Amino acid sequence: MxxxxxxxxxxxxxxxxxxxxxxxxxxxxxxxxxxxxxxxxxxxxxxxxxxxxxxxxxxxxxxxxxxxxxxxxxxxxxxxxxxxLEAVPGVVEVLKGLAGAGVPYCVASSGSHERIRVGHRKTGLDVWFRDEIVFSAEDVGRGKPSPDLFLHAASRMGVAPERCVVVEDSRLGVQAALAAGMDVYGFTAMTPEEKLTGAKGFFGSMDELPTILSP
CATH class of the missing domain: 1.10.150.240 (Putative phosphatase; domain 2)
Structure with missing residues (x-):
């Protein structure tokens, strides 16, 4: 990794x-x-x-x-x-792979903490995201495309921005990651590549992500 x-x-x-x-x-x-x-x-x-x-x-x-x-x-x-609501297909397998390899991960969302938690409980993703690795725009005041949320997440996780990679599917999210000095990969299941300008690469299915993130 x-x-x-x-x-x-x-x-x-x-x-x-x-x-x-x-x-x-x-x-x-x-x-x-x-x-x-x-x-x-x-x-x-x-x-x-x-x-x-x-x-x-x-x-x-x-x-x-x-x-x-x-x-x-x-x-x-x-x-x-x-x-x-359902989990994005394949995302549980991605999380299992990261956890098995000992690679830290977190979520940084423009949504409220309540919205994140409601969705995670419904889809079963709550078992993969402890409170301390869940970050919301509520924590920083300014949401994407400001870099504040991603920088906050990196700081709380103890990782330098340049050592972080962001997985995003929105134009505003890609802009925020770039402003934070992070690599970002665009998920194109719903958003076409041309809307995610600046991303380091693109993928349309979660089963592609482990290969992208590997050395």
Whole structure:
């Protein structure tokens, strides 16, 4: 292994949540008078923290989202997760391989700690992610594309940024990893390569990842 730490994004990389959450986000924004298609939600918000949604809506419309927006959205998302959410195919095998080889890993997500935990419990990934290796944009204040979250994760894990590799599936996540001075590989199961400019390489299936990360 040529890296000392593997940092996973969560949504779309560990849990197959992006189709669920972006469908609900587009519908909720449209309901509130900000017409948004699923494709626009993926383009504008995938991989971002909640504050970015508020900022873009205000920037484009001059209007503030309601104070209960986050709570209502998360309630809808968590209910859908309980009914539909699954782990990304092959990711458990990747985690088993890293653990077996003694390679440290963690998750650094734009989602809240509650969102991460709800998804992990539903999919069984909670057995692979102890609290001390779960990092959220809530921990740093500024989400991706700021490098703060990835730098925070590396610092807490005791690894220099240049010795870290990030596994991402969003444009904002790739930008954040590059800004943090880390190598990043783009997962293209949902996002085409051209949307992940700057990634060191690309893969479309989790069974490809162990070979990519090996020397």
């Amino acid at each position: 040529r890296y000392d730490l593997v940092i996973f994004d969560n949504d779309g990389v560990l849990v197959d949540s992006e189709p669920i959450s972006n469908t609900l986000l587009a519908a909720y924004l449209t309901e509130l008078g900000h017409p948004t298609t699923y494709e626009e939600s993926v383009r504008d918000y995938m991989g971002s923290a909640m504050h970015r949604i508020h900022e873009l809506v205000e920037e484009r419309s001059g209007e503030l989202l309601p104070t209960e927006f986050d709570e209502t959205f998360h309630t809808r998302v968590f209910a859908a997760f309980q009914a539909e």
